[in-house]
Amino acid sequence: MKSHSSTLLAEVRTFRQNHPDVRYVDLIALDIPGHFYGKRYPIEMLEKVAAGSPLKLPQNAVLLGVQGGLFKIGDYCFNDGDPDANRRLVPGTLKPVSWESQPLGQMLITSDGTEAPIEFEPREVLAKVLERLHHKGIHPVVAFELEFYLFDKKLADGLPQFARDPLSDDADDQPNLHIERLSRFSDVLDDMAQTAKDQGIDITVITAEIGPGQFEINFGHLDDGLRAADWAALFCRSTRGVALKHGYRASFMAKPYLQYPGSGMHVHVSLYDAAGNNLLAAHQQQPLRHAVAGCLELLPHCMPIFSPNHNAFRRLGGTVNAATRASWGFEDRDACVRIPDSDPRNLRIEHRLASADANPYLVLAAILVGLEHGLEAKREPIAPLNDDRSSGTDFPVEMLDAVRAMQHQAVLRDKLGAEFVDVYCENKRQDHLAFQQEIHAREYRWFL
Template identity: 75%
Template sequence: MTSPYPDLMTEIRDFRLHHPDIRYVDLICLDIPGHFYGKRYPMDMLEKVAAGGSLKLPQNCIQLGLQGGVYEIGDYFFKDGDPDAERRLVPGTLKVVSWEAQPLGQMLITSDGTAAPIVFEPREVLARVLERLRGKGIHPVVAFELEFYLFDKHLRDGHPQYPRDQLCNDADDQPNMHIDRLSRFAPVLGEMVEAARSQGVDATVITAEHGPGQFEINFGHLDDGLRAADWAALFCRSTRGVALKHGYRASFMAKPYLQHPGSGMHVHVSVYDEAGLNLLADDDQRSLGHAVAGCLELLPGCMPVFAPNINALRRFGGSVNIANRASWGMESRDASLRIPDSDPHNRRIEHRLAGADANPYLVLAAILAGIEHGLEARREPIAPVNTDRNSGVEFPLDMLASLDGMQSNPDLQTALGAEFVNVYCENKRQDHLAFMQDISAREYRWYL
């Protein structure tokens, strides 16, 4: 058998040699809401797929609703016959699943790179943006940072409870950034990092964050944007699995507590030319200003990507280190775009607006589209918050208004693909309307 990806066949055979007890592998792909879907394959069938054998899944798996609902979007689902679409294995992603009770492997699959990529698959959307940038001689280097909360495994009346550490069984109910919290939760945090590394994810710094049971883990910088987004997606999957193994519930929900800080997805981006020179340091940093201006100009239209649900929009109210407008600043954590202090070669933008539950492929695609837009338009940015604390551009904090803004934005239709924008916005619109079909206990208390 000859594989279209020669290293892929070697990867599979080496994996089987070193893990003879693993009989099944989960082939997984991220959908629009940010959930993995896929199939569990016998290991002995994987080489056939790698050699060019068919690997097909329903095309419309990608656009299932947040709760798995089927939405009619254009001709999809109800008028297209729900056809199968080709997927391929992603080389370098066949890894051991260490948090399951039985031996298991997992591997990413995607439609990008196939004969007929699915234009609304999140990984394909990012792949097209990266390919377009490469054609212009622009090469991003990317690093994600993800915040998340640990909760007790059991909910109380549907509400999350503070986690108890395994050393003294005390509830972590004090918001702080103390280093002692890392020690109290060392067993679960340590295994989270090891599980991530076993997936090939370069998990680095761990921080105890402001919220009770809240942590942040940083990833290394990568010159492969697709792989960087893969890391963020895989980390969420392994972290949830390890937490359950230890008796906790891990969540990337953007705003689980109204009284405590939300969880964000911070993305550091530098861009380089063919010679390896940092474009953001070019022309005495005027290019940095242009990139910032482009990101800020597209940011209001990208809100459905950065805040993909009603809970994510709650994160923008009353918390520390979170912007309520499209803004930027040098070393400013309460701006949407922070410019960290660095030498010219490492000059970068830290995009801080997205919630931790956003889709990492789409977040990075939107950020890169903003940088591309700015470098080409060459407009000057608004004043930084360092010189004007009131500087900033309003962005929508209502779900339906944000969707209208994205769907009607011609720049985003061009940058991300018109078909994707329409499918994505309709998916989110119907998710939102489905969510609103419920009368809460508060409504009865207030209005009955």
């Protein structure tokens, strides 16, 4: 613990030397819906925390709904006295914030690794899954890909407007996947990429996607699943900030336009043993087939994680590459689980179902549990789409059905934690019901 504190203290002191104008640091963590919560600390107090002073925040901050409110979930929130819970600083995540008007820093905090971790904290859920896999000699290597839209900064009657083309001052009218769109929006995209790199995120490929003003960013592969999910979470925060600085609004909303493709979170996962051998490639790739079968078996029960809100379900069965059934295939982007063409050393799955606004810690945890379950059960998967275009199993396409499918699934309760599953499902149920408590103009047009 002393060595750990000295490392953190050195990190804070080095940051202060390199950024003497920074007076405050945002200490942030991801809640269940995937939003950051936390506190803004004076840099002097952060140094004390790094040296070993307690860092406490309300436990129930993790339970916030999409709009920030608290729901009664069991005894949490209203019958537990709203207790504090210990957090710790995540080493290596203290970075400057360049998109605010004043110099600022930010640093991730978490309850995982403390004496009493919060069972339903997303980062802690993933940490437990990774720890169990490591004890079994399974070492994941992970890479995220995130799609997002750029909109004009100003909404029109609450509705998004296409991003203005900087050269023509007109709506983005570049053809699908057109490389010219990257040039037209290079100022903001380059700033997003550089800002992410300043946060320690390995940005690789940038693609102009099919929707107007839609882009995709790929991250490098990591043998640290927690850090990979950290990257995805931090990228969303910095990208929104950079977009506003340039006069745009960046959104990872799953389906902002009905007529255009939604935005997804694609996750590449390969599994290795301690010697660096690809476990999925052994025995003529039989473990790959078992892992796929496990993913597909649990996928219908993980839909509240992959599609975490009402809008995310709109993305399913959309215009492009958004599956309507649990399926797999080789080099097939219509499949939920795609097997990219690769050599045995890099054999992996690409899980394509999650929406871009899903919680990256929970998405990765659910995928890894599916792979783990498949390797243990050793079942054969259904036919790949390459052999049968109608292959697939149904999954829920509405939140309340999805919650019911998740809450009592024995494997998920065992491997993600029963307490987490109960808390998460009730959070999603309450958020969905709260969303319904508003009469929209269309109801008056149809039924008045």
